[in-house]
Amino acid sequence: xxxxxxxxxxxxxxxxxxxxxxxxxxxxxxxxxxxxxxxxxxxxxxxxxxxxxxxxxxxxxxxxxxxxxxxxxxxxxxxxxxxxxxxxxxxxxxxxxxxxxxxxxxxxxxxxxxxxxxxxxxxxxxxxxxxxxxxxxxxxxxxxxxxxxxxxxxxxxxxxxxxxxxxxxxxxxxxxxxxxxxxxxxxxxxxxxxxxxxxxxxxxxxxxxxxxxxxxxxxxxxxxxxxxxxxxxxxxxxxxxxxxxxxxxxxxxxxxxxxxxxxxxxxxxxxxxxxxxxxxxxxxxxxxxxxxxxx
Amino acid sequence: xxxxxxxxxxxxxxxxxxxxxxxxxxxxxxxxxxxxxxxxxxxxxxxxxxxxxxxxxxxxxxxxxxxxxxxxxxxxxxxxxxxxxxxxxxxxxxxxxxxxxxxxxxxxxxxxxxxxxxxxxxxxxxxxxxxxxxxxxxxxxxxxxxxxxxxxxxxxxxxxxxxxxxxxxxxxxxxxxxxxxxxxxxxxxxxxxx
Ligand code: SF4
Numbered sequence: 001x002x003x004x005x006x007x008x009x010x011x012x013x014x015x016x017x018x019x020x021x022x023x024x025x026x027x028x029x030x031x032x033x034x035x036x037x038x039x040x041x042x043x044x045x046x047x048x049x050x051x052x053x054x055x056x057x058x059x060x061x062x063x064x065x066x067x068x069x070x071x072x073x074x075x076x077x078x079x080x081x082x083x084x085x086x087x088x089x090x091x092x093x094x095x096x097x098x099x100x101x102x103x104x105x106x107x108x109x110x111x112x113x114x115x116x117x118x119x120x121x122x123x124x125x126x127x128x129x130x131x132x133x134x135x136x137x138x139x140x141x142x143x144x145x146x147x148x149x150x151x152x153x154x155x156x157x158x159x160x161x162x163x164x165x166x167x168x169x170x171x172x173x174x175x176x177x178x179x180x181x182x183x184x185x186x187x188x189x190x191x192x193x194x195x196x197x198x199x200x201x202x203x204x205x206x207x208x209x210x211x212x213x214x215x216x217x218x219x220x221x222x223x224x225x226x227x228x229x230x231x232x233x234x235x236x237x238x239x240x241x242x243x244x245x246x247x248x249x250x251x252x253x254x255x256x257x258x259x260x261x262x263x264x265x266x267x268x269x270x271x272x273x274x275x276x277x278x279x280x281x282x283x284x285x286x287x288x289x290x291x292x293x294x295x
Numbered sequence: 296x297x298x299x300x301x302x303x304x305x306x307x308x309x310x311x312x313x314x315x316x317x318x319x320x321x322x323x324x325x326x327x328x329x330x331x332x333x334x335x336x337x338x339x340x341x342x343x344x345x346x347x348x349x350x351x352x353x354x355x356x357x358x359x360x361x362x363x364x365x366x367x368x369x370x371x372x373x374x375x376x377x378x379x380x381x382x383x384x385x386x387x388x389x390x391x392x393x394x395x396x397x398x399x400x401x402x403x404x405x406x407x408x409x410x411x412x413x414x415x416x417x418x419x420x421x422x423x424x425x426x427x428x429x430x431x432x433x434x435x436x437x438x439x440x441x442x443x444x445x446x447x448x449x450x451x452x453x454x455x456x457x458x459x460x461x462x463x464x465x466x467x468x469x470x471x472x473x474x475x476x477x478x479x480x481x482x483x484x485x486x487x488x489x
Binding site: 045048049052053055056059060063065066067068069070104107148150165166167175176179180183186187188190237240241242243244246247248249277278279 | 314316356357368369370371374397398399417419420421422423424425427428457459461469470472473474476477478480481484485486
């Protein structure tokens with residue numbers, strides 16, 4: 001059953017969600033940066049960089065200013081109860097986005113690819129990006145991720161088999177292309193990175209599957225035992241590359257690896273890698289029985 | 296931790312080695328794509344005193360104007376490699392002692408750092424709040440009308456601006472070293488000897 005929506009109230013709740021996403025990191029992300037900092041050797045740039053990242057997060061939270069000046073593409077995944085109007089939700093999200101842009105919580109980032117003109121309010125074709133999914137629950141859950149351009153530029157897609165990498169159409173092949181992608185990225189996506197992997201699908205759903213993984217908690221474990229094992233193996237081996245924070249060298253190259261799958265046609269085997277920077281800004285808003293929860 | 300005071304000198308800069316963490320104090324100037332092209336093609340004299348023995352910061356800031364005074368709100372580094380064709384010639388022409396950006400630069404710039412006595416300083420990507428706080432004063436701005444806010448040349452006074460030397464005047468680059476080591480390791484993982 002649809003929940004009753006008061007448009008003005010929901011708009012300001014979504015505005016608060018945007019503020020939270022732009023100016024604060026989730027506790028699981030902060031914890032993983034803290035842990036990583038403990039593991040780096042004393043006196044190395046890697047250790048002090050991680051310390052500065054944490055101080056920057058504190059400063060952004062205190063001053064209520066964006067953690068990074070690139071507030072990125074705004075990606076919404078909305079789960080809604082049956083009967084809710086997604087058209088109405090879309091309009092409310094757009095209004096909240098405009099307001100957040102006016103108030104310098106978001107940088108105007110929507111550029112028309114043909115004319116090169118910046119819309120000035122973060123609205124445009126597919127901006128913000130919204131993915132709607134109806135579910136059987138009676139809650140409305142809105143997940144928001146801000147994904148900057150630097151890390152998006154080092155994301156990518158492979159088509160298996162890949163003979164240069166000796167990567168076949170199996171999990172071992174997936175392992176190889178992920179290692180290659182992270183090595184090619186070096187520090188450029190503002191390492192340490194968080195790696196979302198999508199196996200299968202067509203080209204588009206493969207990327208979507210990879211990005212969806214970035215909404216998972218860093219501490220969770222994949223329900224599929226084979227994938228859980230691959231996530232752990234990749235996490236360990238990617239950190240053995242020694243790229244380190246910002247590519248200065250060190251033990252922390254990634255903070256997590258999350259893998260998901262989508263059925264594919266027999267002829268295609270895509271693997272997509274969504275690289276997320278340390279400024280891993282994602283939060284959610286849940287509304288149920290009039291109760292509002294942010295996390 | 297080394298303190299780097301601007302303007303500096305060739306002698307001071309030649310002592311800096313890759314891996315050194317520095318805190319920068321003094322006056323420097325932002326420049327990115329449009330400004331680099333302008334410096335090479337127009338060779339403006341008015342800018343020379345600002346660049347002499349100072350640093351260029353690859354940055355497109357978010358700025359605010361209040362009561363006629365500019366300030367920086369967010370000021371992280373932008374990717375430097377786009378300026379690779381211009382950087383060496385700019386450094387030589389204006390006697391610049393180094394550049395600050397992110398991601399490192401290529402062989403041509405590394406060679407110019409060696410010839411000229413200069414360094415590449417890597418600022419921390421995404422450190423927008425802290426870096427904006429290091430900018431104590433916006434002293435002047437050039438080409439604002441022509442280039443727009445992100446591309447204009449902002450003359451800024453910084454204090455305690457943190458960066459790491461990742462390319463030095465001795466032809467050493469952390470970027471090349473890290474990449475060659477990580478690629479060796481990646482090869483071992485991808486093509487294990489069985
Ligand atoms: S990659 Fe991330 S941290 Fe780096 S500049 Fe872009 S949004 Fe900021």
